[in-house]
Amino acid sequence: MDKKIVLKNVFFDGAKRDILIVGNLFEKVTRPLELADYEGAEIVDCSHFAIMPAFYNGHTHAAMSLLRGFADDMELGKWLNEYIWPTEAKLTPDDIAVGSHLAVLEMIKSGTVFFTDMYWHREQTMRVVEEMGIRAAIGVTFAEPLMSPEAWAANVDFLKNHTGESERVQLVVMPHxxxxxxxxxxxxxxxxxxxxxxxxxxxxxxxMTEIKNCMEQFGCTPVEFWKRLGGLNSNFSAAHCTHFTASDRKIFAESGATAILNPCSNMKLNSGIPQVAEMLKDGMKLGLGTDGDSSNNNLDMQEEMKTIALLAKYLGTAETLPAEEALKMATCNVAQFFGINAGRIAEGCLADCLLIDLNNERMVPCYNIYSNWVYSANSSAIDSVMCNGKFVMRGRHVDGEEEILRDARECAARLVAK
Structure with missing residues (x-):
């Protein structure tokens, strides 16, 4: 028999409600509960909490958490070629496991229950995701300068012979x-x-360097390159999308592809600012991601959500990208691309959610819950996190967090010593 949880007196849709979770799904959200719904259920007192959808991080490099603050204040080319790639070459599978643990801990503590990961030694990250109870789209990553022909062939074979994904982890083809x-x-x-x-x-x-080189080598923009090869469709998503022409935006929107914007990383690396106001006008599908800890330098989707909302207004008008729409970019838009019935608090959806402390100073007063959550709050307001109908953080505590932090400190010290 599926476990039942009742979130009692939780603030949702303008009122205090009792929300029923059965197994991994929201069973009753706006309908009143009956006596039988409470029988055998775990009753969670939510009288000081609001419920919000959990975050879905559309693009990151989880194990790069080990390189947080390692190389800052430089442009992308120098950052990658002189610092990041040489150091990444030293990472062992065990290091990847430690870094992935640290990243998943950071994500849970800041309200994220899903991430799209582009990195190496994917089996380590997959194991961590399963162990810590969240979701992920794990990349089988391809990069010609960094891979031997044998490693490339092994990745292709892995994709061709993979026998199925787990309930919470799916594989994605990821050319770098x-x-x-x-x-x-x-x-x-x-x-x-x-x-x-x-x-x-x-x-x-x-x-802009990428754009210039693409034009010189292929005679087209990167978006046109992907269109020419037949890669643009509703199963295609791309990170950054910082320098789209008007034609690029039209092509991308018509293809049904999804752009995953990473404004904090783009600004920090001086890569540029995504033209979010124009993208919205042109009907592009948009989601959000943090990029990795080594370029952001955190995995906080709430911060990313506020940043994109402010950029949209700066580039458009004060009415561009209202709070509720910005929240969708950080939640259901990403979930929808990956075929996950989540990112909303609604009956029949997967029970992924956050319990927000209404007594947190940033949530007081509360004229508009979405305004507070997007523009005012930070992750300190998150009391508990639920994924797939189970608590992965409760009362700000994640099981094993002390050991994860200890292992990360020790691993970072070893990397420096190398």
Whole structure:
């Protein structure tokens, strides 16, 4: 028999309600509960809490948590080539596990229950996700300069022979970028993804250098490159999308693809500012991601949500991207792309949610709960986090967090010593 949880007197949709969770689904949200609904259920007193959808991080590199603050205040090319890639080459599978634990802990503490990960030693990150009870889309990552032919072939074989995903983890084909995967190999990966029914995720139009080099090499923009190869459709998502032309936006919108914006990382690396107001006008599907800890330097989706809302207004008008729409970019828009029935507090949806402390100083007064959550609050207001109908954080505590922090400190010290 499925476990039942009643979130009692929780603030939702303008009123205090009792919300019933059965198994991993919201069973009753706006309908009144009956006596039988309470029988055998765990009753959670939520009289000081509001319920919000949990965050879905559309793009990150989880294990780069170990490189937080390692290399800052420089542009992308120098940052990657002189600091990040040489250091990443030293990371062992055990290091990846430690870094993934740290990242997932940070995400849970800041209200995220799903992330899209582009990194190496994917089995380590998959294991951590399963262990810590959240969701992920894990990339099988391809980058020609960083892989031997044997490693490339092994990745292809893994995708062709994968026997199925777990309830909370799915695989995604992830060519790193146009400047690390050439035209022939990109075409092969598109064919593979279509044949095996995988989604594709990549970095796209992140810097003006990328645009310039693409124009010189292929005679087109990165978006046009992907269109020419037949890669743009509703199963395609791309991170950054910082430098889209008007034509790019039209092509992208018509394809049904999803752009995952990473404004904090883009501004910190001086890569540019996504033209979010124009993207919205042109009907593009938009989600949010943090990028990695080494370029953001955190995985806080609440911060990302506020930033994109402010940028949209700066680039458009004060009415552009209202709070509730910004919240959708950080929640259900990303979930929808990955085919996950979540990101909303609604009957029949997966029970992924946050309990927000209404006594937190940033939530007082509360004229508009969405305004407070997007513009005022930070992760200190999150008391508890639920994923798939189970608490992964309760009362600000995550099981094993002390050991995760200890292991991360020790691992970082070893990396420096190398």
């Amino acid at each position: 970028a146009i400047y690390t995967v050439g035209e022939e190999k990109t075409a092969e990966l598109i064919e593979l993804a279509h044949a095996e029914n995988y989604k594709i995720h990549t970095h796209l139009s992140e810097t």
